[in-house]
Amino acid sequence: MSQSTLEIWAIIAALGVGTFLLRFSFLGMIGNRKMPDWVLRHLRYTPVAVLPALVAPMVVWPQATGGDFDLPRVLAAAATVLLGYLTRNVLAAIGAGAVTLYAMLYLLG
Template sequence: MKIDPTTFWIVLPVLGIGTYLIRLSFLGLLGNRPLPPGLRRALSYTAVAILPGLVAPAVLWPAATGGETDPARLAAACVTLVVGLVTRSVIGAILAGGITLYAVLWL
C-alpha cells in the first residue's frame, strides 16, 4: 500500500504533536504534584493489563507457523509463567522461556 506524500506530511506532524501533548499532560502539568492514590493504584496495573494482550497472539497464533498454534510456543509460555511465578524474576522467566522454546524447536 502506497501512501500519498501530502497525506504523510500532514499526518506525521499531527501525530507528533498529539504524542507530545499526551506526555506533556503527565509530565508538564502534573509536575511535582503527587498523584491521587486511586490513579497511582490504577497505573500500577498498566503493565499487567497490557502484557497478556501483547504476548497471547504471539503464543496462540504465531506468524512463524502461519497462525497455527504451536506446541513449542505453548510449552515456552507455560515455562515462562511458572518460572516467573516461582522465582519472581523477569530475566529468569524470559531466559527459561527462550531456552525452552529453542530446545523444543530443536527437538
C-alpha cells in the same frame, strides 16, 4: 499507495502532535503535583497489564508460522509464566522460556 506525499506527511505530523499531547498531559501538566492514592494504586498495575497484551499475540498467532498454532511457543509461554509465578524471578522465567522454546523447536521441528 493511493495517498499523496502531502497526505502521508500530514498524517505523520498529526500522529506526532497527538503523541506529544498525550505524553505532555501526564508529564507536563501533572509533573510536580502529587497524584491521589487511588491513581497511584491503579498505575501500579499498568506494566502487569501491558506486557501480557504485547506478548499474547506473538504466542497465539505467531508470525513465524503464518498465524498457525505453534506448540513450542505455547509451551515456552507456559514455562515462563509457571517459573515466574513460582520463583518471582524475572530473569529465571525469561531463561526458562527461551530454553523451552529452543528445546521444543529442536525436538518438535
